[in-house]
Amino acid sequence: MIRARPIAKARGNMTPMDAHERILRAIRAIQQGEVASYGDVARRAGLPGRARMVAQLLSRNDDIDLPWHRVLRSDGRIAFPADSPSHAEQCARLRAEGVDVREGRVRMHPRENGLDHAIWG
DNA sequence: AGAATGACAGGAA
């Protein structure tokens, strides 16, 4: 057996530019009224373990059309400090799409990723 | 090169 080293670092083949593009695509793919965590976006972009890279991109992003407000922390909370203008802005944008935001957080429907289902039925 | 810094995540307490 050839010992499959943890593929955690199987990213060397992608240029940062491609990574950025894929992350942006993943964010744009979030439907109105839906939300996703930074980690989700990273995974969907083919970049598992790089939630912070998503955050970094968003912090620099200037694209007005990007639905940045649909990205939350894994626990469903808005990433900005509760007193910040950005927090209020994100809150407003989400509610405008019909998302139920309470105390700066959104209820994330638990992962129904076939794994639990496959194991436990 | 080493330390500090983030729009983070996950598990422990």
Next chain:
DNA sequence: GTTCCTGCCATTC
């Protein structure tokens, strides 16, 4: 439910 702590990755001193 909460806070705290450690691991993570890319960037910037």
